[in-house]
Amino acid sequence: MLLFPFILACSQGKYHINGILNNDYNGKYVKLFQFQGDTLITSIDSAKVQKGKFSFKGKANVDEFAIVTIGKYPYVKSVEVVLEEGDIRVYMDTAFVASGTYLNDLHNSLTSEINRLYKLYYDFVEKKDTIERNKAHDNYQKFIYNVTIENRLNLVGRRFIADNKSAIWPLENLVKLHEKLETLQRNNSLVTQADIKEFQEYWDKNAELEKEQAGTVNSQYFDFVLQDTLGIQRPISEYVGKSRLLFIDFWASWCSPCRADIPHIKEVYEKYKDRGLSVLAISLDNKRTAWKSALKKLKMPWGQLIEVNGTDSDLAKAYQINGVPYGILLDSKGTIIAVGLRAQSLEDVLLKEGLK
Incomplete structure (x- = not known):
């Protein structure tokens, strides 16, 4: 509930995007799109690149991610951005990132940390270090769990769990997160009973497939x-x-x-x-x-x-x-x-x- 005043204030303010691009794009137009769910809707604005820079201004909207993009497929450069109150820096040159405001910086830090934790876990898998691997996996799971609880009310938190809940296992951990979210907010839409059912069906199907694959052991290979x-x-x-x-x-x-x-x-x-x-x-x-x-x-x-x-x-x-x-x-x-x-x-x- 403490996040509501912050979110409300952002929705009533203005955002100002200052962008940096390669000088090769001078004279071309950068476009700003807003998402609604998974569907891209019409362009909010466009800006001409001058001396490797561009800018946008508008009313803050922290309900959905937006995207700043330039170029045509397959040569497209793009950066996701939260249209949050304040000055937002968008880099589309050597780096591709939006920063400078709370939610944009949070999005960057969560992405960076989850990647770091996963790499650490995978490194121990490669090294066959079971003890450290299990510790790294526990830390990975705890991070997902804590981030979800702490950021469940903001856009970045909702995106984070949507991107990472499939990595939560075993099933007991997903159930635990669902129950905690239900306690905090009845009928939560982040981790649902449908997610739990889908998880169970996936692992049941995976176990059946592994059984079928194991059934080919000691048989002759198939020639093609x-x-x-x-x-x-x-x-x-x-x-x-x-x-x-x-x-x-x-x-x-x-x-x-x-x-x-x-x-x-x-x-x-x-x-x-x-x-x-x-x-x-x-x-x-x-x-x-x-x-x-x-x-x-x-x-x-x-x-x-x-x-x-x-x-x-x-x-x-x-x-x-x-x-x-x-x-x-x-x-x-x-x-x-x-x-x-x-x-x-x-x-x-x-x-x-x-x-x-």
């Missing part, structure tokens, strides 16, 4: 004819049986976790390639251009194939692939001996298989 980087048709069988073990990495250029895991797969490959490990990457990209562009940057030293029908392909259905990254390990006879692998779990399996 795919395209290589030259457009030549090659069967998966061409790569099977050439080494003691073959790791098949299903990935896609648009998948950030896939790309983040590839350097670690490289480390495992370099460590075990002379002990009987080979790797084959199968992309589920729909566009060969995006795939080839990613290959140039990632420089993977192993075979590359693409399934241009992506996650809707017969290959994805055969291997029970619901999402990427997803890796499987075959022995020299083509028998699937492990599924659901990434770099860390791959090395664990290799050690169990005696590749020391």
Whole structure:
């Protein structure tokens, strides 16, 4: 309730945006749009860029985020901004951020902190440090919980929970947050019974999928004819049986976790390639251009194939692939001996298989 006077005051005041852009945009127009829910409505205002600067003025509105944008797709620069009372600085040059007022600064700090906490957690996952990983995960969860409670009445808090509630697990934590919000504000719309039901259905479905994937272990691999980087048709069988073990990495250029895991797969490959490990990457990209562009940057030293029908392909259905990254390990006879692998779990399996 203490936030209401602040929000009311902002809604009655004026905002003043001072923006900075590259001089290359001089003479062009920056546009300011307002959102209503998830729908973009008409432009509120436009401003001409002069000497790398632009400005907007108007009545404050802290009900929905706005966006400052310039350029045409796919060469668009944009920054989200809360049209809050006061002087707002919008940077669209080397940085892309709105700052200078309470809610805009809060939005930046929450985004920065949640990213820091997640990276810390993921680093301990990579290091296989279970104790520190669990501590980092607890801190990550507590941060989401506390931010939600403290900022439930403002725009930034509502956006934060919308963006991060899917990261709350196990189910008990989401239920706890729902109950707390219900106590503070009956029939809250941030974490609802529908969210809890959706969470439960997701994990039930995920558990069923993992069971189906595990069911392929000890069975023969599924052979498909795919395209290589030259457009030549090659069967998966061409790569099977050439080494003691073959790791098949299903990935896609648009998948950030896939790309983040590839350097670690490289480390495992370099460590075990002379002990009987080979790797084959199968992309589920729909566009060969995006795939080839990613290959140039990632420089993977192993075979590359693409399934241009992506996650809707017969290959994805055969291997029970619901999402990427997803890796499987075959022995020299083509028998699937492990599924659901990434770099860390791959090395664990290799050690169990005696590749020391």
